[in-house]
Amino acid sequence: MDVLAIGDKVHDEARQGEAFSPFANDPNRYSKHFYIESYGCAMNFADSEVIASILNNAGFGATRNVEEANLILLNTCSIREKAEQTVRKRLTEFRKLKERTPGLLIGMLGCMAERLKAQLLEEEKLVDIVVGPDAYRSLPGLIEEAETGQKAVNVLLSREETYSDIAPVRIDSNGISAFVSIMRGCNNMCSFCVVPFTRGRERSRDAYSILHEVTDLVEKGYKEVTLLGQNVDSYYWIDEQKDETVTFAVLLEKVALVSPELRVRFSTSHPKDITDEVLHTMARHENICKYIHLPVQSGSTRILQLMNRTYTREWYMAKVDRIRELLPECGISADIIAGFCTETEEDHQDTLSIMRYSGYDMSYMFFYSERPGTLAARRYTDDIPEDVKKRRLQEIVDLQGQLSRASNEKDLGKTFKVLVEGNSRKSDADWMGRTSQNKVLVFPKKSMDEQLKGTYVMVKVTDCTKTTLRGERSK
Known part of the structure; x- marks a missing residue:
């Protein structure tokens, strides 16, 4: 299972069953920390940015290190059975960590939480907190409730909630x-x-x-x-x-x-x-x-x-x-x-x-x-x-x-305007960006210390595979 940070935007914008581990820019500001993994569509990744903002305001900083977390959250997907199976496996792994970590809370968020509701709390006892997609504002109160040993649940759906007033925290963002x-x-x-x-x-x-x-x-x-x-x-x-x-x-x-x-x-x-x-x-x-x-x-x-x-x-x-x-x-x-x-x-x-x-x-x-x-x-x-x-x-x-x-x-020989997102996944000697048509285009760096990330570059396509274009900067 690949780990995908919120800001690490890739060609596949609707990945199923993948996770990210966010990290706040200044983790030392917070006495308590949360670790979050998100599965499913891009909406879940966007929701996790909203969740991070709510938790920051409640005194929790994000961490990449699950061992130092006071709160572990899984933002889940129910679109396919495989995604749910992956989450169940992760919950089992986290329960073992919980057994040796006093006070650690585990929460399930998102679509799977909404669908299964109390089942995970009562039958399998895998989680302490269950929160549906429209109830993220209630997380601080639910955490306090769970800290007393109570099981905390809010899966109420809303006809109004859009989180429009919450500024998402762009944790682990590429800045682009x-x-x-x-x-x-x-x-x-x-x-x-x-x-x-x-x-x-x-x-x-x-x-x-x-x-x-x-x-x-x-x-x-x-x-x-x-x-x-x-x-x-x-x-x-x-x-x-x-x-x-x-x-x-x-x-x-x-x-x-x-x-x-x-x-x-x-x-x-x-x-x-x-x-x-x-x-x-x-x-x-x-x-x-x-x-x-x-x-x-x-x-x-x-x-x-x-x-x-x-x-x-x-x-x-x-x-x-x-x-x-x-x-x-x-x-x-x-x-x-x-x-x-x-x-x-x-x-x-x-x-x-x-x-x-x-x-x-x-x-x-x-x-x-x-x-x-x-x-x-x-x-x-x-x-x-x-x-x-x-x-x-x-x-x-x-x-x-x-x-x-x-x-x-069909793109061989054509020149495209590419927004450079960072290094190629396969080689630090190459840049990677995407065309307007959402195709990944890789091209070589002129020097290892040049800085093109976040800029637009014209690139002529010289070669391709079925997944990636390769090119040279156009003069």
């Missing part, structure tokens, strides 16, 4: 890229998804607080923000002061206008909600990255209907066509599920063909994992054998590898 949450919850009742039950209904954060946070990041030298939401395209807020309706397209433009030097990304989009207005806004502003994550889930209209995705195969393909028409250089990625309930070989072939049609630059690919409490778990039988799911997933993975390589080969 930051997440900015613009909304919470989800109204799309996709039958396979547990998020509406663990994060509640959609509510949009007020635009003024978003712009204030972005402006503050720019003033601190950040060069890139990613606007986050379960479905950013359904962002909707009414500015009563100006009698103005702020849609996602309007918000996107407002953020882009904060500074021409600021790159703006967003994730995630639902195909039914991304509008021409958003695409035209992207086209108007050079600093809005030309990249859209457009989850397809399946290429079969029949399966899409069972998934309650509210679009057909043909409709999705038309949306891809529209993106290509208005944004010819736009990168597109997807989420894909293999082996959903009743999926036939014909349905599977439809998924492979829509992948070819869309020409995804990359995808997040999984086989179906039934989640208790979802509509699919209540309505359908998980009837595809695991070996069939794995075989179909492997075919999807293999095809995506071909598509990714073909996409990268």
